[in-house]
Amino acid sequence: MSDTCRKLLAALGLVALLAASRAVALLPPEAQVQGLYEGEVKDGPVEFKLEARVVAQGNGTYKVLLRQIFKDRETVRVELIGKTTGDTVTITEDADCGFTARYVAGSFRGKVGPGNTAWEIKRVEKKPPTLGKKPPEGAIALLEGKNLPEMVRANGAEWHLGDMSQQGCPVWEVPLYIVSAKVPTTWPSPDQLLPQGWALGKEHRRADVVTGIAEDGSLQVPTAGMNSKRSFEGSFDLHVEFFLPLMPTAHGQGRANSGVYLPNGQEIQVLDSFGEPTYLGGGCGGMYAYQDPDTMDVIESLKGKPECKYSLASLPPLEWQTYDVEYRVDKKDAKYVGHPHVTVYHNGIKIHDKFTLPQNANKGHFHFQDHGNPVRFRNIWVLPVEQK
Numbered sequence: 001m002s003d004t005c006r007k008l009l010a011a012l013g014l015v016a017l018l019a020a021s022r023a024v025a026l027l028p029p030e031a032q033v034q035g036l037y038e039g040e041v042k043d044g045p046v047e048f049k050l051e052a053r054v055v056a057q058g059n060g061t062y063k064v065l066l067r068q069i070f071k072d073r074e075t076v077r078v079e080l081i082g083k084t085t086g087d088t089v090t091i092t093e094d095a096d097c098g099f100t101a102r103y104v105a106g107s108f109r110g111k112v113g114p115g116n117t118a119w120e121i122k123r124v125e126k127k128p129p130t131l132g133k134k135p136p137e138g139a140i141a142l143l144e145g146k147n148l149p150e151m152v153r154a155n156g157a158e159w160h161l162g163d164m165s166q167q168g169c170p171v172w173e174v175p176l177y178i179v180s181a182k183v184p185t186t187w188p189s190p191d192q193l194l195p196q197g198w199a200l201g202k203e204h205r206r207a208d209v210v211t212g213i214a215e216d217g218s219l220q221v222p223t224a225g226m227n228s229k230r231s232f233e234g235s236f237d238l239h240v241e242f243f244l245p246l247m248p249t250a251h252g253q254g255r256a257n258s259g260v261y262l263p264n265g266q267e268i269q270v271l272d273s274f275g276e277p278t279y280l281g282g283g284c285g286g287m288y289a290y291q292d293p294d295t296m297d298v299i300e301s302l303k304g305k306p307e308c309k310y311s312l313a314s315l316p317p318l319e320w321q322t323y324d325v326e327y328r329v330d331k332k333d334a335k336y337v338g339h340p341h342v343t344v345y346h347n348g349i350k351i352h353d354k355f356t357l358p359q360n361a362n363k364g365h366f367h368f369q370d371h372g373n374p375v376r377f378r379n380i381w382v383l384p385v386e387q388k
Contacts, residue, residue, distance in 0.1 A: 030056040030248055033082075033089055033103055034274075035316045039121035043112065047071065050121050052108070053316075055275035058249035060084030064091055065275050065299065065310075066099065077300050126315060128322040128347040133239060135381035142228050142366065143380040145217045151380075154367060155224035162210040167220070169210045218243060218378035221258055225370040228382075232263045233363035234336050235385040238325040243376040244272045244317040252278050252307075256317055258375040259288065261367035262327060264340055266357045270375060273314040277307040284314045285323070285346040290358055293344075293351035313346040320378075321347050328354075329361040331387045336361045 034056040041050050048070045055063040062082030069075050080091045080099060089103035091110065101110030107122040135141050142150045148159060160171045186195035194200065211222050218241075219226075244256035256272035266287060273284035277299060280286070285293040295313045302308035315321050324345040329336045340361050344352040368377055 030058075030060070030062075031246055031318055032106075033062065034246070034248075035123045036126065036274075037108060037121035038124050039107075039119065041068075041112065041117065041119045043115065043117040050119060052121055053275040054082060054108075056246065056248035060089070062089070063275060067297070077298070079299065079301055125319060126347070128315075128320070130239065130322050130324055130345075130348060131241065131320055132379065135239075136383055139237075139381045139383040140230075141381045143217070143219060143377060146213045148219075150229050151226050152229050153222055153224065154227050154370075157208065157224075159222075160208050160210050162212050164212040164214055166210040167212040171208045171210055214376075214378075216378060218376045220374050220376050221368055221370045223370055226368050228366040231363050231365050232382065232384070233329070233361070234331070235328045235340075235387045237383040237385060238262075238323070238327065238366075239379065239381050240323040240325075240377065241320055241379045242270055242323075243320050243378075244270070245374050246317040247272065247373070251276060253282060253371075254373075256373050256375060257369075257371035258373065259367075259369035259371070260323060261369065262325075262340075262342075262357075263364035263366065264357060264359045264362045265364060266340075266359050267369070268323060268325070268344065270369070272317045273311050274316045275310055277302060277310050279307055283309075283311050284321075285311055285344065285351045287352070287355065287357070291352065291355060293346065294353065295346075295349055295351050311346070311351070313349040313351050315347055324348075328385070329387065336387075 034054050037052040037054060039050050041048055048068045051067045051069060053065040055065070057063055060083065064080040064082050066078040066080060067075055068078065078099060082089055082091050082103075091099060091101040091108060099110060099112050101108040101119075107120055109118070109120045111117060112119055135144070140150060148161075153159060162169070185197065186192065188195060188198060208223050211220055213219055240260055242258070247255050250256075253271070255276060256270075258270035259267045260270060261267050269282060269284060269286045269288045271278065271282070271284045277283070281289045281291050283292065292309065293311045293313060295311050296309040297312050298309050322345075326343040327340055328342070329340045330338045338361060339356050339358070341354045341356045342352055343350065343354055366382070368380075
């Protein structure tokens with residue numbers, strides 16, 4: 001092979017490499033494509049609202065749950081697959097419904113039906129109505145701003161607070177102690193880290209991950225979770241804001257898992273349930289292991305299986321969500337008795353209406369669960385409500 005041919009092939013290879021790099025660079029990121037889409041479609045005399053949950057599944061693939069909502073409130077459900085090819089995301093054609101679509105700058109555009117009717121749905125971000133709601137008079141702010149006077153770490157450790165540039169950096173304890181003397185007369189203390197008869201070992205032990213407080217006052221749930229410093233009993237209103245990471249290749253309980261535990265020990269599940277099914281009470285807003293939200297919709301292809309529903313109240317990951325909880329306990333002879341009942345709003349949508357909790361009313365702390373996922377919380381406050 002001549003040098004000229006080698007140079008030509010090398011040049012062509014470089015062009016191909018640049019083209020491939022350009023295609024990768026132009027790939028719509030999953031965080032941009034996944035989400036809730038809405039639009040209106042008119043196919044001849046038929047008009048309907050089209051709603052789609054585009055759920056990232058990793059490696060440029062998406063589960064697309066379409067809901068056609070007609071004026072008579074009839075809902076037709078269609079399931080499609082989105083795939084990334086080069087720099088384009090397309091929804092695969094479905095022989096039964098005839099939907100085809102392509103992602104274009106925040107929307108999916110395509111055709112439907114025998115007449116190839118054009119349609120478009122645009123990505124929407126729905127802000128919960130109580131997002132950013134300030135604590136009312138008499139409320140106790142558990143997490144507000146950059147101070148933590150009302151929140152403690154569940155494992156009893158001190159807070160390791162750093163700026164966001166340190167987020168995720170490991171914090172290491174001092175080297176492990178080795179006893180040099182047979183019977184040490186003095187033990188290490190904060191005032192005397194290396195007393196006589198002790199030596200420092202070479203090994204270190206990981207203590208925690210730096211927990212950064214963002215400019216918006218949000219905090220990643222620390223190792224072992226966090227508790228309210230004071231305990232509560234009786235009735236109250238609770239406001240919680242949480243932010244779920246995008247974990248496209250995870251499913252079920254591994255997809256951005258956390259939880260809000262009420263003083264009586266009952267957990268309101270925190271999970272990425274956007275278009276994702278799980279078991280009874282295991283989805284976002286569920287009373288864990290007992291009760292699903294009232295806003296569940298079925299995935300037709302899974303119908304009849306134990307895990308076939310997802311919550312319509314859930315927003316996509318990477319968007320702030322809210323819980324507003326009305327927790328009420330009966331009072332008799334100056335004591336709180338019986339089973340509490342709760343009304344819960346998830347992103348402003350009522351998902352439980354005076355649901356009776358299976359566990360008795362007890363005095364206890366609020367607990368915010370660490371499940372190994374980088375879930376963030378902010379603007380948590382509780383307002384005691386006096387019961388007659």
